[in-house]
Amino acid sequence: AQKVTQAQTEISVVEKEDVTLDCVYETRDTTYYLFWYKQPPSGELVFLIRRNSFDEQNEISGRYSWNFQKSTSSFNFTITASQVVDSAVYFCALSGGWETSGSRLTFGEGTQLTVNP
């Protein structure tokens, strides 16, 4: 069975601080995919990034960066110079590859990030 753990339930920072959201996953698949989604107060789920298990390169997109470490089964997300608009719930999610029953996403519990001015 697949499992995603986001141990940080809530994080509160002051604007311009850097913040890292942790994600640890469990899977028996050799091919799998990791995702981060953002859920702002309006409620929609916004796709941020997708990573496959064979690509351990870190990725940077503007103020966002992701650190994928297969050895520790982690896929952490860092926001640099946080802004009030980053306030949201962030979900890490995992899906299987072609070996498994499909691309059903298993979500973590989410981390509520509050960025204070």
Place this chain on the structure above:
Amino acid sequence: EPEVTQTPSHQVTQMGQEVILRCVPISNHLYFYWYRQILGQKVEFLVSFYNNEISEKSEIFDDQFSVERPDGSNFTLKIRSTKLEDSAMYFCASSERDGGNTIYFGEGSWLTVV
């Protein structure tokens, strides 16, 4: 940018009533999904749908739930006889392919059962 659209955005219904939630997936996508999020909890998979049939469903997706693609664009979730515990945000989603392809979500339909 193409997006998944859902209607209604919010529905209040009496316990025991039937509810239909509607979705228009992204047009070139072949895989469709429903997920559920009870207030304050994580997002949970309900069902996936491909080639006009269910490809996978979770233990949550029991006999009171059904899905349908009645025409070339809509994808619906029907809850036959709603219970209080069905109150949740229901997300429709779609992806181009299976096997880890990116899943794009709609804005959700908030269902309140009273």
